Amino acid sequence: MSTTVVPVVSLLAVAVTLLYSLYQERAVQGLHDRVAELQTQINLLHGKNEQTLIEQAFQVHDTKRILQTDNLCACDIPNGFTYASDFGVIGDAHADDTLALQAAIDSASSNNSGGTVIIPKGTFRINKPLIVPAGVTLQGMGYGNSPLAISFDAGSSTIAYCGNDYAVKIVGHAASVRDLAIYDWPYTGCENTQARGGVLVQGDASSVESVIVSNILIYYFLGGAALSLVAKNSGGVSYGNYQNVRIRHAKAGISLSADETSFVNSNSFLAGGMSGGGFEVGVLAQGPGACNDNKFYGMIIEPPDTDLAHVYVAGSKTNIKLLDVRLEATEKSLNRPIVIIDETSYGNVMSGYLGHTHVEANQNKNPEGNVGLDPAPKNQYWNSAFKGYISDNRMMPGWSLVGLNANITIMSDTAMIFPDHNVMDINYLNYGGAFKLMADVTPKTPAHDFVTFGVYARSTVMGSIVAAMRHESGSIISSAPHSGGGGWEFIGMSSLYDKSAPYFYFSITGDVQLTAPTFVYGKTPATPGASFMSSSGARMSGTFTMGVATVFPPPPSAPYYWNLPQNSGNLFVFDVQGNPARTIIRLNDSAANRFVRGTLATLLFKEAGTRVKNNAYIKLKNNADFVSGPNTSITLMANGDPTWTEVTRNE
Numbered sequence: 001m002s003t004t005v006v007p008v009v010s011l012l013a014v015a016v017t018l019l020y021s022l023y024q025e026r027a028v029q030g031l032h033d034r035v036a037e038l039q040t041q042i043n044l045l046h047g048k049n050e051q052t053l054i055e056q057a058f059q060v061h062d063t064k065r066i067l068q069t070d071n072l073c074a075c076d077i078p079n080g081f082t083y084a085s086d087f088g089v090i091g092d093a094h095a096d097d098t099l100a101l102q103a104a105i106d107s108a109s110s111n112n113s114g115g116t117v118i119i120p121k122g123t124f125r126i127n128k129p130l131i132v133p134a135g136v137t138l139q140g141m142g143y144g145n146s147p148l149a150i151s152f153d154a155g156s157s158t159i160a161y162c163g164n165d166y167a168v169k170i171v172g173h174a175a176s177v178r179d180l181a182i183y184d185w186p187y188t189g190c191e192n193t194q195a196r197g198g199v200l201v202q203g204d205a206s207s208v209e210s211v212i213v214s215n216i217l218i219y220y221f222l223g224g225a226a227l228s229l230v231a232k233n234s235g236g237v238s239y240g241n242y243q244n245v246r247i248r249h250a251k252a253g254i255s256l257s258a259d260e261t262s263f264v265n266s267n268s269f270l271a272g273g274m275s276g277g278g279f280e281v282g283v284l285a286q287g288p289g290a291c292n293d294n295k296f297y298g299m300i301i302e303p304p305d306t307d308l309a310h311v312y313v314a315g316s317k318t319n320i321k322l323l324d325v326r327l328e329a330t331e332k333s334l335n336r337p338i339v340i341i342d343e344t345s346y347g348n349v350m351s352g353y354l355g356h357t358h359v360e361a362n363q364n365k366n367p368e369g370n371v372g373l374d375p376a377p378k379n380q381y382w383n384s385a386f387k388g389y390i391s392d393n394r395m396m397p398g399w400s401l402v403g404l405n406a407n408i409t410i411m412s413d414t415a416m417i418f419p420d421h422n423v424m425d426i427n428y429l430n431y432g433g434a435f436k437l438m439a440d441v442t443p444k445t446p447a448h449d450f451v452t453f454g455v456y457a458r459s460t461v462m463g464s465i466v467a468a469m470r471h472e473s474g475s476i477i478s479s480a481p482h483s484g485g486g487g488w489e490f491i492g493m494s495s496l497y498d499k500s501a502p503y504f505y506f507s508i509t510g511d512v513q514l515t516a517p518t519f520v521y522g523k524t525p526a527t528p529g530a531s532f533m534s535s536s537g538a539r540m541s542g543t544f545t546m547g548v549a550t551v552f553p554p555p556p557s558a559p560y561y562w563n564l565p566q567n568s569g570n571l572f573v574f575d576v577q578g579n580p581a582r583t584i585i586r587l588n589d590s591a592a593n594r595f596v597r598g599t600l601a602t603l604l605f606k607e608a609g610t611r612v613k614n615n616a617y618i619k620l621k622n623n624a625d626f627v628s629g630p631n632t633s634i635t636l637m638a639n640g641d642p643t644w645t646e647v648t649r650n651e
Contacts, residue, residue: 081139082113084120091122093160094188098126101159109133119180123158129165129200134172140180143217147246148275150183150219158183162190166200166228167221176212184220197224198250203235203262211240218247222278225255231262231289240267247274253282253301256320258289265293273300280307283322287315292347295321304331306338309360311350314342321349328355346449346496380519381439384528386410386422387547387568397547402436405429406508416515417456417488418528420567423515426508428464438505439519446499448521453504454492455517456528457482464510465491470503472496482512492518546570551603553577560585560613563593564601573604580609580628586617589642597640600647604633620646627651 082104089100101124107113116137132138140157144150150158157180161167167182177199184195198218201211218226226247229237236258247253253274258264274282282301285291299322301310310327313320329338337360341348350359383398389410394401401408407427415423428435437455449472457465462484471477479493491506504519516528547569553576554561562584564572576582587601588594595601603612605628612627612634614620626634632651636644 080114082108082115082117084117084124089119089122089124091120091124093123093125095125096127097124098128098130101126101130102128105130105132105136105138108136119157119159121155121157123160125160125162125185126167127162129161129163130159130168132168132170132172132175132177135174136172137176137178137212138168138180139176139178142179142215143181143246147217148248150181150217156181160185161195161198162193164193164196164223166197166224167195168199170199170201170211170213171204171208173208174210174212175208176214177216178212178214179216181217181219184222186220194223195221197221197228197255198226199228201227201229201237201240203231203237203264205233205235207236207238209237209239211237212243213240213245214243216245218245219249221250223251225252225284226250226274227253228255229257229264229267229294230255231258231264233259234261236263236265238263238266241270242267243270243272245269245272247272247276249276249278250274251278251280252284253279254284256283256285256291256294258287258291258317260288263290265290267294269294269296269299271298273302275300275302277303279303279305281312282306282310283312283320285313285315285318285320287318289315289317291315291318293319293321295323296325298324300326300328302326302328302330305329306332309337309340311339312342313340313345313348316344316346318345319347319349323349323351325350325352326355327353330355334358378520379528380521381517382545383547384517385420385567386424386515388549389422389424397545398440400436400438400440402438402505403432403434405432406435411513415513418516421516421528423513425513426511428508428510428512434507434509436505436507437514442502442504445521449496449499450494450522451497451504451519452492452494452522453517453519454479454490455506456488456515457491457512458486458488459510459512460484460486461510461512464512465506465508465514467492468505468507469493469495470498470501472498474498476503478507482510484510548573550575553579553582559583561589562586563588563590564595566593566595570600571602571604573606574610576605576607576610580605580607582609583611583613584618585613585615586642587636587644588638589617594640594642595638597638599638600635601638601644602633602635604631605629606631608632617642618644618646621649 084101084104087100087104087107089097091097101119104117108115108117115135116139119138119140121141130138142156143158144156159167159180159182161183162185167184168177170177182198184198198221199213201208213227227242227245229240231237254269256264282303283296285294303310306329310329311322327338332338337358338354339350339359341360381398383396386396389396389408391408394408406429409425411423411425417423426435451469453469454467459465459482461482463481464484466481467479468476477493477495479491482489482491506514518528548571549565549568551562551564551572551574554563560583564587608629610628611625612618612620614623614625618636620626626649629651634649635647637647638644
């Protein structure tokens with residue numbers, strides 16, 4: 001008896017061949033199924049609704065389930081789209097398609113079929129709202145060949161609503177409505193029925209995010225808003241995307257609202273537009289909840305007139321941003337505003353085209369774009385350079401240093417981060433609460449509502465400093481604290497302030513270095529060094545205050561060469577150290593210490609006997625020396641070189 005030995009390699013080759021044949025068979029079967037599925041979709045999109053096609057669609061679906069079982073997959077993956085035609089919709093504008101359309105939507109939501117519901121061409125009359133839950137897309141064939149009216153014969157998909165509620169309600173995350181028309185149906189049987197609104201996106205006791213409404217025409221909703229985003233009962237509507245929404249004839253175009261416990265924010269509206277008649281308002285945004293940071297990009301809002309305004313915003317937590325938006329009102333009276341920003345609202349932004357009339361808004365609460373006017377960012381802290389500090393009595397011009405629980409020194413020029421702005425070093429002594437640095441006179445301008453103020457701070461102590469102020473509500477609010485990371489940080493804030501009792505200060509509870517504090521009206525921080533004067537001139541109606549510096553005698557090796565401190569003021573008090581019998585022949589002789597040509601310096605003497613000698617470097621009137629008496633002065637002008645010229649004297 002002989003035994004045939006089959007090489008292992010041959011066995012492997014046979015196994016590979018069998019596996020490859022099985023793979024090819026499955027691949028061909030899968031391709032066949034896909035072709036059948038696509039043919040079914042094409043036939044259905046052409047409006048066919050024969051029973052044989054429905055059976056074919058379910059046959060493909062069942063075949064996929066069998067293949068999945070053969071592959072040991074216990075899942076039931078929905079096949080393709082959900083076709084409203086499979087659920088018996090008619091689309092002839094007469095039959096009630098409410099139950100059929102809702103059944104298709106519910107099927108898509110329950111995972112029995114694909115999550116996108118395909119609505120074929122036709123006019124689908126409904127008598128109750130369509131409820132679109134999370135994850136479901138309602139997809140039509142487009143809204144026809146006109147953005148101005150419903151085109152019944154243009155292959156469009158039209159939802160014709162006959163009821164007194166909203167036509168479509170979107171109530172879940174990531175739901176979508178696309179490529180169709182929604183019509184408040186005014187014809188047979190609906191002549192006396194008016195809808196509450198067109199599309200409602202609602203967060204009721206829950207959050208609804210990432211909704212998409214795209215390429216739809218919302219038509220003839222004269223009893224309410226064409227598109228509404230509403231949050232209530234601690235709910236929210238956010239992160240939605242609304243593209244090319246065309247609104248024609250409505251009581252309100254787009255309405256955004258949130259109750260006290262809820263929010264509607266961070267939604268984007270891209271392009272699209274609203275026109276036609278019947279408008280009370282184009283865009284309405286109102287609280288009392290947080291209804292803010294909703295952005296409109298490139299939209300056209302052009303009803304000939306609106307009863308209230310094209311845009312109306314109200315609520316202390318409400319604002320909108322209209323960016324490159326076109327507003328036109330060809331029939332609106334010039335004495336009626338096209339935009340109304342209620343006194344309670346702030347932070348609104350508008351840019352784009354504004355036609356035929358005007359904006360009614362508090363310009364200082366809404367300081368950006370064409371809606372508002374941002375006051376010039378001029379620093380209201382007049383001694384923001386921290387000049388003239390007198391350590392003996394802890395005094396600094398322009399500032400109140402509240403508390404004795406900190407040691408203060410002015411650092412050397414090498415510590416400066418802005419030209420000519422001293423750095424104040426504050427060593428906190430860890431007792432007695434916070435040390436406060438505040439302006440000795442609080443800027444007060446009732447015409448302004450917003451302030452922005454702060455200071456550059458460096459510290460290695462976390463929370464060493466915050467900016468604090470009295471808000472318009474009367475409460476004290478504060479900025480974020482210093483991180484303690486050892487670098488320079490701008491510690492500041494921008495907010496509405498209490499006009500009746502303005503109060504601004506820096507609260508210090510740790511070692512910190514400070515420089516260049518700024519205070520402005522509006523939202524734009526001042527650039528350190530900004531002043532009330534400019535190169536084109538200056539005009540003042542108040543008191544002009546100059547800095548005062550102290551001048552000490554030169555060293556004995558150069559007794560006639562005196563130096564006036566630079567960048568400290570224009571008034572110089574001479575401290576002659578009890579010996580007034582001194583002579584001044586040169587002032588700031590070194591090139592590094594010279595003053596710019598035209599600088600005026602007034603030399604003040606408390607005691608008699610100090611002589612300013614007329615010479616080639618100090619040219620005095622009538623070539624006569626100046627000899628001080630008690631409390632006398634002489635004013636000189638710098639020539640930009642080592643020389644000075646007398647302007648006037650008081651002997």
